[in-house]
Amino acid sequence: MAAQVDGAMAIVTVEGLEALLQAIQARGYRAVGPTLENQAIVYDDIESINDLPRGWTDEQDGGRYRLMRRSDDALFGYSVGPQSWKKFLHAPKLRLWTAERHGENTTVTPEASPNDRLAFIGVRACEIRAIEIQDRVLISDLYVDPHYQALRARALIVAVNCGQAGGVCFCASMQAGPRVKQGFDIALTELLDGGEHVFLVEAGSEEGHALLAPIPHRAASDDEIEAAAAVIERTASSMGREMRSDDLNELLMSNLEHPRWDEVATRCLTCANCTLVCPTCFCTSVEDVSDLAGERAERWRRWDSCFTMDFSYIHGGSVRASAKSRYRQWMTHKLATWIDQFGSSGCVGCGRCIAWCPVGIDITEEVRAIRGCDAAAEEPQ
Amino acid sequence: MKDIADLLRHHPFAEGLDEDTLSLIAGCAKNVVLQPGDYLHREGAAADSFYLVRHGAVALETFVPGRGSFTFLTVKSGEILGADWLIPPYRSSFDARAIELTRAIAFDGKCLRGKCEADPRVGYEMMKRFIPPLVKRLQSARMQALGMYDAANA
Amino acid sequence: MPQTLKACAPPSYPMAPRMIPVTRFIRESQDVFTFDLAAEHATPFTPGQFNMLYAFGVGEIPISISGDSEAPERLTHTIRAVGPVSAALGKLQAGDQVGLRGPFGVGWPVEEAKGFDVLLIAGGIGLAPLRPVIYWLLRHRAAYGRVGVLYGARTPDDLIFRSEVEEWRRTPDFQLRVAVERAGPEWTGDVGYVTPLLSKLRFDATEAVAMICGPEVMIRATALALEDAGLADSRIFVSMERNMKCAIGHCGHCQFGPLFICKDGPVHRYGRVRSLLSYREL
Numbered sequence A: 001m002a003a004q005v006d007g008a009m010a011i012v013t014v015e016g017l018e019a020l021l022q023a024i025q026a027r028g029y030r031a032v033g034p035t036l037e038n039q040a041i042v043y044d045d046i047e048s049i050n051d052l053p054r055g056w057t058d059e060q061d062g063g064r065y066r067l068m069r070r071s072d073d074a075l076f077g078y079s080v081g082p083q084s085w086k087k088f089l090h091a092p093k094l095r096l097w098t099a100e101r102h103g104e105n106t107t108v109t110p111e112a113s114p115n116d117r118l119a120f121i122g123v124r125a126c127e128i129r130a131i132e133i134q135d136r137v138l139i140s141d142l143y144v145d146p147h148y149q150a151l152r153a154r155a156l157i158v159a160v161n162c163g164q165a166g167g168v169c170f171c172a173s174m175q176a177g178p179r180v181k182q183g184f185d186i187a188l189t190e191l192l193d194g195g196e197h198v199f200l201v202e203a204g205s206e207e208g209h210a211l212l213a214p215i216p217h218r219a220a221s222d223d224e225i226e227a228a229a230a231v232i233e234r235t236a237s238s239m240g241r242e243m244r245s246d247d248l249n250e251l252l253m254s255n256l257e258h259p260r261w262d263e264v265a266t267r268c269l270t271c272a273n274c275t276l277v278c279p280t281c282f283c284t285s286v287e288d289v290s291d292l293a294g295e296r297a298e299r300w301r302r303w304d305s306c307f308t309m310d311f312s313y314i315h316g317g318s319v320r321a322s323a324k325s326r327y328r329q330w331m332t333h334k335l336a337t338w339i340d341q342f343g344s345s346g347c348v349g350c351g352r353c354i355a356w357c358p359v360g361i362d363i364t365e366e367v368r369a370i371r372g373c374d375a376a377a378e379e380p381q
Numbered sequence B: 001m002k003d004i005a006d007l008l009r010h011h012p013f014a015e016g017l018d019e020d021t022l023s024l025i026a027g028c029a030k031n032v033v034l035q036p037g038d039y040l041h042r043e044g045a046a047a048d049s050f051y052l053v054r055h056g057a058v059a060l061e062t063f064v065p066g067r068g069s070f071t072f073l074t075v076k077s078g079e080i081l082g083a084d085w086l087i088p089p090y091r092s093s094f095d096a097r098a099i100e101l102t103r104a105i106a107f108d109g110k111c112l113r114g115k116c117e118a119d120p121r122v123g124y125e126m127m128k129r130f131i132p133p134l135v136k137r138l139q140s141a142r143m144q145a146l147g148m149y150d151a152a153n154a
Numbered sequence C: 001m002p003q004t005l006k007a008c009a010p011p012s013y014p015m016a017p018r019m020i021p022v023t024r025f026i027r028e029s030q031d032v033f034t035f036d037l038a039a040e041h042a043t044p045f046t047p048g049q050f051n052m053l054y055a056f057g058v059g060e061i062p063i064s065i066s067g068d069s070e071a072p073e074r075l076t077h078t079i080r081a082v083g084p085v086s087a088a089l090g091k092l093q094a095g096d097q098v099g100l101r102g103p104f105g106v107g108w109p110v111e112e113a114k115g116f117d118v119l120l121i122a123g124g125i126g127l128a129p130l131r132p133v134i135y136w137l138l139r140h141r142a143a144y145g146r147v148g149v150l151y152g153a154r155t156p157d158d159l160i161f162r163s164e165v166e167e168w169r170r171t172p173d174f175q176l177r178v179a180v181e182r183a184g185p186e187w188t189g190d191v192g193y194v195t196p197l198l199s200k201l202r203f204d205a206t207e208a209v210a211m212i213c214g215p216e217v218m219i220r221a222t223a224l225a226l227e228d229a230g231l232a233d234s235r236i237f238v239s240m241e242r243n244m245k246c247a248i249g250h251c252g253h254c255q256f257g258p259l260f261i262c263k264d265g266p267v268h269r270y271g272r273v274r275s276l277l278s279y280r281e282l
């Protein structure tokens, strides 16, 4: 069970949260969290809770993301934006090594693993699940990604239980949220309804405990604990989307020739947005560069997407030349083959791919179409 | 006559063929021996024969001006050779040249066609034996035409 | 089980190549060449495993090891120049350095095939990844039943390992047939596709293991022909090819349905991939 502040759930105020953030930084962490930028909430460096999108929320739907003012001062009153923590742990672009020629000999120097201690502020349940999924891919097999490993081992996770579900959220369907259950150092639930703006906090690790202990707090009352549970309950029951997920591997893999793939291909632009915003997509490509003299060469790794033509290129042509085959690769990988490969679904139900698809293709709707029922038939009674 | 039926009986082509049919078609067959370099037929010439290769090897060739002759298939012991005698105007579409000492059973095409016309049961028996190797060759020809070894490799 | 080798601890920077000098360079045909890399850097491998080879400043590609797994002091690769990286590797000379990562992947089932008749069917450069199996069979001949090798190539000029192929042909108890797609009159061997030559090999289909390496179309056709001949799909092994950027299961490029060709393969049991192979563009 998670450790708690002085053995109990505690309540901290907004000022207490600021103190916590300062304590985290004082302990040598680089704090990153949600900030407002270019009309979206993105993850970036934060110094104080004043950098958080206080009083903002978002409205999301297929192909739609819009910021709006809230009627209160909530610090975490929105759902996930276009970015995820993978931009820090699994960098979009990374030099892997540098090679230098000295006469006959060439030396290869791997890029040193980073020492950064990152503190992720405001990590949602689905995002913790996504990080665990990337852990499984990148650091749990025979070969380990040293950069990811170094950052991940040192990262501090300050999680937030979602106070409201976004229009495209379906983490409840994927058993990935909205309640933060494990994998955090500190978990917060923002309480706005009791007339007072406070946070119910819980430590999930020794580090979290050590950070929370000196912060001004009081023991949470039963009412407050109940109120926090009710917040999460309300979020769970108001998911913007829904998707039956217990049989997806069999469903999709037995429907690889379903006409729906052709239909979705007429809409899909193969722009790769869905894979870039997805918190679990891990695919990368490499690029080799060298100086003009041919004395120095580098290899860079960058995010790649199965929606690009080059992704599946083998001498003679691309294996997946059609839009249909690329959309099918994406969806079957997320929802079906991921289970064979890594023992879980590759989707956490965050809804990013739905909101950030320029033509509003909705993974939950595509699954429904392949399942052969219409939206109405699946509506809960 | 008896000898040729005997030779026929030992060729895979005649496997499972009843004695009556065997001796009937043997009437159209003769034993031939080809020296290396001998042509069984030439491109454009009348296709009046059908062969069962008993021993040896025959190259099916076509001539490309400026580049010489090209072999596109070799036919070896136990295989059949020749399809052009089946369809009008009964003209060979390529050269067939023995590349080893080759012993074969040669059928007179016109004679065999006559027997098939006269007794459709015999015709059907023959058809069942011609078609599978021809279809197999067609499949191989498709692979060769695709130039598969040129494409993505190992 | 197909062979894997996990004796050595994985490197802490698995994407960084070791630079190794070329000790010998042989031109096999107009576009195919073989080179050996210096011994002391070699790592033990099993037949069918591959390395990632890096040409300085140009790029890195997966290449099967084509040498003898029991003489790993000579780390041999045979490559067809088809594009930038393979062409750059083809310009190397003895003494030049090549970047190497590996060996990777699951190779041919040489242990599982003990006691069985063994059929090897290679198309084009596909003979290179199978050559380590031939070396293995020759070294452990008594452990196997009948052995048959079919090798198909475009033209006689495209044949690789020519003098060795002739040696194998002369080896007693070793059936070998070579077929080219087209040839001039000087060629006295088989002309045609490789698959039909199966009927020329003596083997017991109920007690045989087959290994196929070549273009995917050839793999499909040959596997079907082997099934027609009576082999179970669990005894047919095929080597698959997909784009590869990492070889360590991280880049995602080599996926084939649920499989990662780089770590679950490249050699797969046909029974495992046959239904996947039936879908286009998977």
Ligand SMILES: Cc1cc2nc3c(=O)[nH]c(=O)nc-3n(C[C@H](O)[C@H](O)[C@H](O)COP(=O)(O)OP(=O)(O)OC[C@H]3O[C@@H](n4cnc5c(N)ncnc54)[C@H](O)[C@@H]3O)c2cc1C
Residues within 6 Å of the ligand: A313, A314, A315, A316, B152, B153, B154, C050, C059, C060, C061, C062, C063, C064, C065, C078, C079, C080, C081, C082, C083, C084, C085, C086, C087, C125, C128, C129, C240, C241, C242, C243, C244, C245, C266
């Ligand atoms: C497991 C495995 C073993 C192989 N073994 C051999 C071998 O022993 N000998 C040999 O000649 N070839 C082998 N290949 C094929 C070889 O990797 C490609 O021919 C090579 O990648 C072509 O790269 P290029 O830059 O020269 O050409 P391009 O065709 O221009 O390739 C550009 C890039 O696409 C990718 N790519 C292209 N073709 C392939 C391909 N067929 N497979 C994987 N990635 C590809 C590579 O990343 C390459 O850098 C093997 C492939 C695999 C997957």
Ligand code: SF4
Residues within 6 Å of the ligand: A274, A277, A278, A279, A280, A334, A346, A347, A348, A349, A350, A351, A352, A353, A354, A363
């Ligand atoms: S597939 Fe879509 S909903 Fe699922 S985790 Fe990825 S972005 Fe989120």
Ligand code: SF4
Residues within 6 Å of the ligand: A275, A280, A281, A282, A283, A304, A305, A306, A307, A329, A330, A331, A333, A334, C252, C255
């Ligand atoms: S969906 Fe595509 S980009 Fe994402 S992990 Fe799978 S193969 Fe890679």
Ligand code: FES
Residues within 6 Å of the ligand: C243, C244, C245, C246, C247, C248, C249, C250, C251, C252, C253, C254, C255, C260, C261, C262, C263
């Ligand atoms: S080559 Fe990168 S995952 Fe297989």
